[in-house]
Amino acid sequence: MSGNPFHLGLFLQGSSVQAWGEAWTGHIGTSWMVPDLFLDVARSLERACFDYILLEDSSYVGESYGNSREVYLHNGLAVPRQDPSVVATMMIAATSRIGIVPTFATFAYPPYLLARLMSTLDQVSSGRAGWNMVTGSSDFAARNFGLDGLPEHDMRYEMAEEYIDLVSKLWDSWEPGALVADSESGMLIDHTKVHQIDFDGRFYKSRGPLNSGPCPQGRPVIAQAGGSARGRAFAASNADTIVASTNGPEGMKAYRDDVRARMAASGRNPDNCKVLFLVSPIIAETKEDAQRVKERRAALNAAQVDRKLAFLGKITNIDFKQFDLDAPVGELKTNGHQQTLDEFKRKAGSKTLRQAITEHSGDGGSVPLIGSPDDIASQMAEAMQHAGGDGFLLSLPNLTRRTLAEIEDGLVPALQKRGLARRAYGHTQFRDNLLEF
Ligand SMILES: Cc1cc2nc3c(=O)[nH]c(=O)nc-3n(C[C@H](O)[C@H](O)[C@H](O)COP(=O)(O)O)c2cc1C
Numbered sequence: 001m002s003g004n005p006f007h008l009g010l011f012l013q014g015s016s017v018q019a020w021g022e023a024w025t026g027h028i029g030t031s032w033m034v035p036d037l038f039l040d041v042a043r044s045l046e047r048a049c050f051d052y053i054l055l056e057d058s059s060y061v062g063e064s065y066g067n068s069r070e071v072y073l074h075n076g077l078a079v080p081r082q083d084p085s086v087v088a089t090m091m092i093a094a095t096s097r098i099g100i101v102p103t104f105a106t107f108a109y110p111p112y113l114l115a116r117l118m119s120t121l122d123q124v125s126s127g128r129a130g131w132n133m134v135t136g137s138s139d140f141a142a143r144n145f146g147l148d149g150l151p152e153h154d155m156r157y158e159m160a161e162e163y164i165d166l167v168s169k170l171w172d173s174w175e176p177g178a179l180v181a182d183s184e185s186g187m188l189i190d191h192t193k194v195h196q197i198d199f200d201g202r203f204y205k206s207r208g209p210l211n212s213g214p215c216p217q218g219r220p221v222i223a224q225a226g227g228s229a230r231g232r233a234f235a236a237s238n239a240d241t242i243v244a245s246t247n248g249p250e251g252m253k254a255y256r257d258d259v260r261a262r263m264a265a266s267g268r269n270p271d272n273c274k275v276l277f278l279v280s281p282i283i284a285e286t287k288e289d290a291q292r293v294k295e296r297r298a299a300l301n302a303a304q305v306d307r308k309l310a311f312l313g314k315i316t317n318i319d320f321k322q323f324d325l326d327a328p329v330g331e332l333k334t335n336g337h338q339q340t341l342d343e344f345k346r347k348a349g350s351k352t353l354r355q356a357i358t359e360h361s362g363d364g365g366s367v368p369l370i371g372s373p374d375d376i377a378s379q380m381a382e383a384m385q386h387a388g389g390d391g392f393l394l395s396l397p398n399l400t401r402r403t404l405a406e407i408e409d410g411l412v413p414a415l416q417k418r419g420l421a422r423r424a425y426g427h428t429q430f431r432d433n434l435l436e437f
Helices: 036-047 070-075 084-093 111-124 139-144 153-171 229-238 248-265 287-303 305-316 338-348 353-361 373-387 401-417 430-434
Strands: 007-012 052-055 099-105 130-134 179-182 187-189 221-224 241-244 274-279 391-394
Touching: 007 036, 007 241, 007 274, 007 401, 036 052, 036 084, 036 401, 052 084, 052 130, 052 221, 070 305, 084 099, 084 111, 099 111, 099 221, 099 430, 111 153, 153 229, 221 229, 221 430, 229 248, 241 248, 248 274, 248 373, 274 373, 287 305, 287 353, 305 338, 305 353, 338 353, 373 391, 373 401
Parallel strands: 007 052, 007 391, 052 099, 099 130, 130 221, 221 241, 241 274, 274 391
Antiparallel strands: 179 187
């Protein structure tokens, strides 16, 4: 099957040890502090003409499982996590076209600091910076920043609306043309075009102007992943790209249609925001080889139920250790990632917790992709045709130089052959490449 090109991104699970205990990870346990692997990831995916790499982040050591940090530290579950701004900067320096999207949570970065940091990243990358705007999901993280806990879920989005309003005003505090750099007159900056903002909101306050100067893109690309109704409303008003984890081609279509309708209702052109669906392809030489990889992964997941529950518990703030593994999944509530928990409960039905988490960990994301590069290219084309657009965010449970080669040298050429992936970047700036098709 061939068709129109779609967008591609990578979901990099934090600046950290990506696949501890997996094959083909070399000396990752001792070499992770220097991010050579991430620089190789950035160069490889730029050769593959990916739109962007999203660097996931959280700012605490997990301890939701049995009130202990042991399972997280012992197995390297979302720890260590280096500050994404530093790793993003290094990835920017190693590339020249791909978009780099670090995650910064609104509760952890005061708006002025964030606006300054993002404008700096946009400048040093010549217009390739994006911001994965998250509101946070853990009281443990909040306490690291001197708060007692996070505000309630919908209130976080209300605060985020004000936050984005404020940082946008800071980015706009330099009018176009403010930078003069005229050696004849001696004027570097025209002071009449740089403005104080005097923002005084319900939650945030800032005087301005921004002292770091304007963003080459006007403002950085905004990425968002709001799965709940409130989150989608926020993303529809503010995001240039949405990263979504949904269920099957029907779910993909429903999600995208919903976001596009919300955008149209709020006066935005729906084509100005690209929805990328989270997927976790299993790529091998043949269908049969890929099936064997899947079976090995399933066996591993079944043997690692505690780790998988600890991971789910970290993002939903639920201590799954208190539950009987062989009893049905009961009533669960969260002030964390609502959509993730809703999906987990929906798929679990009357299954036991053990069955539910084993299947949840191996389900491959929004749509299962498995087989040879050609098989997967066809599966992606089919799902995209059904959803209507706009692309995929690839997440590799075992990111290594070997699995990276499966993407750059296997999957992407198969997509390019069908006209489904770009062969060259059309523009120098990130947002322009996102809006190219
Ligand atoms: C692909 C993807 C990437 C995400 N990355 C992060 C992240 O790096 N840090 C974070 O705190 N939350 C992250 N989230 C969680 C979202 O910010 C959000 O909390 C989640 O999608 C649930 O949405 P809801 O709060 O509207 O229910 C991510 C979600 C998805 C689907």
